Amino acid sequence: MTPTDSYAAPITEPLFEGDTGSFPLALRQLVVRLLRGPYLDGSTDAAAWQLLLDSQPTVTRYFSEIFLALSLDMDRKIAMLTPVQIDQPHTAPIAPRRALKRDETLLALRLRLLLEQHSGTGTDAVISRAGMHDVLAEHRAAGDRDDKRFAESCDAAIARLNSLRLLTNTELADEFRISPALAMALPISSIQDIPRYIAAIDANQSVLSLSEAQAEELEKAENGESTEELVQE
Template sequence: MTTSDSYAAPITDPLFDGDTGKFTLPLRQLLVRLLRGPYLDGSTDPSAWQLLLDQQQSISDYFSEIFLALRLDMDRKIAMLAPVQIEQVHTSPIAPRRPLKRDETLLALRLRLLLEQHSGSGSDAVISRAGMHEILAEHRQASDRDDKRFAESCDAAITRLQSLRLLTGTELENEFRISPALAMALPITNIQDIPRYIAAIDANDPAFSLAADDTEDLAEQTPELVQE
C-alpha cells in the first residue's frame, strides 16, 4: 500500500470517543487547515500539497457538502476555499469580514502588478516596508498633510495584508515576500486593467470599479466552523 493509499483508506480505530468519521488524521488535519485559511501554500508545505493532490476528489466532495469550492492554482501551488453562489439560506459556512480600505486595496493592486512582473523569475517577489510606504505615497491624497498619520496608515495597510497572509516575513527585518496567493485572492483577468482600477480609486470614481467577483476574495474569510 502506498502512502497515498494509506491516507485514503478508512480508519480502523476511532480518533476520539464517538468518532464516526472515515478520514485519517492527516487528511482531517488538512481539511481543518483549509477551513481556517486563508490558503494553503504548497511551496512551503510540499507534503500537505501532495496529500491535497492525492485526495483532491475526496476533499472537493467533502467541501461541496458544505457549499464550498476548492480552488487550486497548480502553477503557484496555492489552494483556497471559496463560498459557492447559491440563492438559499444557511449556505454560507464562511463569513467574510470587513472589506479592504482604500490604502489596503491600492497596496494589494500594486503588489499584484509586482507579482506579475516577477513571475517566471524562479525566485520570490519581495518588497521592503519602505518600498510599500513609497508606493502608497504615490497615491497620497492632497488633503492628507499629517505625515505621522500617513505613516501609521501605511503600516496599518501592511499589517492587514499580513493578517491575510498576502504578505509574509523573510529573514530580513522589514522585508516581505509577496505571496503567490495574491493572484488568486485578486483574480483579475487582464493585468493591464489594474492601472485603470488604481486611477479610478485615486480619482474616487464610483463609475469604474472592480467587479464583485474580483474583490470578494480579498475580504478575509473567517471560518465559523472552526474556532481557535
C-alpha cells in the first residue's frame, strides 16, 4: 500500500455521529487549513507539507469536486487554493473575495520585486514599516498634502497584506518578512512585467487586474478602462 493509499483509506471509527467520511483526522485538518487559507507554508510546518505531498492526488480530486485548484510551489514549499474559471452557474467560490485596493496592489507588486531580488540569498526578505511607507510615497499623488491620511493609508495597506500573510511578523515590531507565497499570489508570468503593471496603475489611479491575460488587462488599464479584481483573500 502506498502512502497516498493509506491516507485515503476509510477510517476505522467515525470522528463524530453520522460521520461517513473516509479521510483520517490529520488529512481532514489539512483540507480545512487549505480551505481557510490563504496558503500553507511548508517551510514552517514540515509535517503538514509532507502529508500534502503524500496525499496530493486524493486532496486534488477532493478540491476539484468543489471547483478549486490546488497549486504547489515545490521550491518555496507553498500550497494554496485558487478558484477555477468555469462559465457555468453555481461554480463561483462560496465566500466572495475582496480585491486589493490601489495602495495594497502597488505595495504587493513592489514587494514581489524585492522578493525576486532577494531570491537565492538563503535568508528571508524583510522590510520595515518605514521602508514600505517610502515605497508607497513614490506612488503618492502629486497634489496629496495630507500626511496623516497618507500614513494611515500606508498602514492600512500593510495591515491588509499582513492579514493575508503576504507579510508576516518578525521579532521586531515594525519589521516584516515578505512571504514566499507572494510569488504565487500574484499570477504574473514574467517578473519583468511588474514595472509595466505599476506604471499602468499609477497612470490610471485604479486597481489593476492580474487575474486575466496580462497583456489584455494592461492595455485596459493604460486606456483608462475598468479592470477586474487582483489578489483576493
